[in-house]
Amino acid sequence: MVSSPHEAMHRIFQHDLELFGRLSCVLGLGVPTPVKATVLPTDLTETSPVERRVDTLLRFENPEHGPFLLAIEAQREKDPAKPASWAYYTAYLWTKYRLPTTLMVVCQDRATAEWAQQPVASGPPQLPTLTLRPLVVGPHNMPVITDPDEARADLALAALAAITHGADPCVGAILKALSTALQAVPEDVADPIIEFTAQGLAKCRAKHIWRKLVAVDLSFYKSYISEEIRDEGRVQGETRRAAEDILDVLEVRGMDVPETVRERIAACDDLETLRHWHRRAVIAPSADAIFTEDA
Template structure:
């Protein structure tokens, strides 16, 4: 199953096609900035039952040079079968479009990034046939951006930096710098970035921190994430209020509430179940009766 960080690491190049120029500068490679970019179909399936799909495929138009095909692949872990797939992609793209292909691998951990960056030689040792050398962007070479002024200069690169440095010890400062910048960024630009970062952080611990920062620092945005956070906040508030009502009724009725039962009530976030317990609390002679039919 494709993870949300996987999607974010390559989708950012669809949302911000010019990002490759800045990434190539960071990686020390001189590519002419594109004058236009076209998002191409990623389906490389052949007429026979073999399906191969790229993550993102872009056609970059440049001034003076021939157009370039940029394939962007998000890689979450080492996979010994991948280099052969990447070589296939390059060959297929060259054959289909008659344009020179370039492969960019985006990673979130250093070990995978360094593995992906190693040249892979295909063919017998006596006469190597093909050498695969993808560009790789990851925590080992993408700059850490903690200064809001630097993030503001290039929001796309700052977003990629945030996603690739998800496990960096300074991720809190990185995320805070992004909310500082996004607070005064037009919503049509900021909202997709908010969602992209949330997607890129996946299930890492930093994801919860991002959600809290968005709820507090960017509370006026109407993005899907902010709407979800507000809905969660309302539900949590209702659950807490209903838990208090249950405990109040039991205590006023002189029903002993053991610590275990109190914790069971106060940690429940199921509003329907809490309502059921509330009804039971009105007539129950003990907390066991409140939970009797669980």
């Protein structure tokens, strides 16, 4: 199943067609900056019933070396079957378009990135007819952008860097720099960057940091993220009040409430469970008996 992080890691190159040219400079690839980029169909299906689709496919025009293709794959974990598929994509595109083809794999964790960048040969060691060497982008080679001015200079690159560093300890500073940079740009420019970042971090703990930054630093932003943040705030408020009501009942009844009971009540985020405990608190013989069925 295609996930939001998977989509964000490659669709951002469709959103900003010049991003690859700037990224190649950041990574020191030595690729001349393309003068034109075109989004191509991603369907690589043949007449056979096997369907094959590359995540994003771009055609670049380069005045020095001529046109070339860039196939972009988002990879979140190791998959032994992928190298063969990637080799197929590259060979098929080369055959179909008769253009040099580069495969770029975008990863969010270092282990997957190290696995993806290992060369894989289609033949035996003595006869490596086709060797796959993808260009890998991930936390091992993407810049750590914690300066809002640097982030503002290239918002798409800063968003991609934040996505690839989603699991890094310093991701909070990275996201803060990006949210600060987005405050000074028009909403129509900021909105897609906010969305890509949110989607790219959907499977990371950093998603909570980004959602809070969006709510505080980017209050103008109106989307499903804003709605989710408001809904979560409302639920959190209700659960907090429900927990306080339980403790009030126990204290009014003059019961001793151990710290372990207080912590368990405070840690519960299920409103229905809290309501259940509240009803038990009225008749329970002791504070901890609210958690048992025979209360």
